[in-house]
Amino acid sequence: MTKQYFPKVMNNIQSWLLFEKKTGNIYSIGCSDNDYYLKVNQYQLPFALAAVKDMNGLNSYNTLIEKYREDIDIVSLIKNLEVSGLVINSDKRKERNEYEKYSFILVDFPIQRLFKHLKNISVLLNHSFLKFLASIFILISFLVFSLKLPVYMTDPNTYLVYSSDTLNIFIYLLVSILSICIHEFAHGITATYYNIFPKRFSAVLYMYFNPVFYLKIPGLYTLAPxxxxxxxxxxxxxxSFISSVCLWLFQFNNNPLLLMIVVVNVTLIVTNINPFLPLDGYFIVSTVLKETNLRKKLFSIVRGEKLRNQNLFIYLYLFVSLLFLIILILTQIIWLVRLIINSLYTSNTILAFLYNIRIIFIFLGILLFVSIVKKKSYKEEI
Known part of the structure; x- marks a missing residue:
């Protein structure tokens, strides 16, 4: 059906260099406040910007198509601008990112004001000489402890800080949460150094089971690669720096808590460097390969859509990513089934069985509590 309306975009849409390529540079156009960007090549860029300029609410949809159809895929451009929320008089819903689509949001709160106050600290912590010294220290540390580190990582005693299992679990969770928060703080302080400020902090259950913490940093794609x-x-x-410090301290003080901190932080490094999950490694690899929206292409394959004009390496990457996604989901299902089956075999009564699977009820209770709180907050806002 032909649209009979006059598209009007936001006033502050700009363009930035995304990647430099021999075959032609790739640019992003969008709004740093909205934090949604469209990819265009250098040959499309002048026509795309001209078309965006003409989307001022005075030119009809049909007029825009007639004017630019020979120069650019104007229909796709308008559609992408609409789903991005950049067309202010469109009734289309803004497209959500992967975490928003496939996660249960536990916590989400603003942090922009905090990082704006930390601008001076960000300059100090990102001083090139300081980072150079830290890099040398990390390199030396991992070389020195390269043989011991695998032993520390696989030794069950590493997790036994105290005699109480409950206390050990609590300490492990506490160290993990603190290490994750420091990890995210490092993202934020580096972004602040480049004059873009994290907007929100979110904790979600990715695929409704895996805990993931992340910062929403508007304007990240306005930076150089x-x-x-x-x-x-x-x-x-x-x-890496925290792990290195704790490894050296452990040589002089055999406190098992230090090793637990090492294990947690190394685990975070290994997890985040994985390019087949939507974590730091994925975004770094995408930038190095000068490819965008690889995760969107993955879910396009899941939906049965066909991809065009992709090289063999990209298909291989998407195939491995799909395997990781399937394994991630299957491990959750297998863990749940094994817990229920083992509890059935080891429980003599229904009450004992329910007690053995209490973690499921705790998990569901947390989801229900968060859902109620979120709905109540939403009603109060209305």
Missing amino acids: KQRINVWGAGMFVN
Whole structure:
């Protein structure tokens, strides 16, 4: 059906260099406040910007198509601008990112004001000489402890800080949460150094089971590729530094808590560097390969859509990513089934069985509580 309306976009739409390529540079156009960007090549860029300029509410949809159909895929451009929320008089819903689509949001709160106050600290912490010294220290540490580290990581005693199992679990969770928060803080402080400020902090259950913490940093794709990589790599860099410090301290003080901190931070590094999950490694690899929206292409395959004009390496990457996604979901299902079956075999009564699967009820209770709180907050806002 032909649209009979006059598209009007936001006033502050701009363009930025996304990647430099021999075959032609790739640019992003969008709004840093809205934090949604469209990819265009350097040959499309002048026509795309001209078309956006004409989307001022005075030119009809049909007029825009007639004017630009020979120069650019104007229909797709308008559609992408609509789903991005950049067309202010469109009734289409803004497209959500992967975490928003496939996660249960546990916590989401603003943090922009905090990082604006930390601008001076960000300049100090990102001083090139300081980062150079830290890099040398990390490199030396991992070389020195390269043989011991695998032993620490696989030794069950590493997790036994105290005699109480409950206390050990609590300490492990506490160390994990603190390390994750420091990891995310490193992202934020590096982004602040480049004059873009994290807007919100979110904790979600990715695929409704896996806990993931992340910052929403508007304007990240307005930075140069090297700067974007610095922001995405900052968390792993800090985790490496913390691990290095604790490894040296453990040689002089055999406190098992130090080893637990090492294990947690190394685990964060290994997890985040994985390019087949929507974590730091994925964004770094996408930037190095000069490819965008690889995760969107993955879910397009899941929906049965066909991809066009992709090289063999991209197909291989998407295939491995799909395997990781399937394994991630299957491990959750297998863990749940094994828990229920083992509880059935080891429980003599219904009450004992319910007690053995209490973690499921705790998990469902947390989801229900968060859902109620979110609905109540939403009603109060209305």
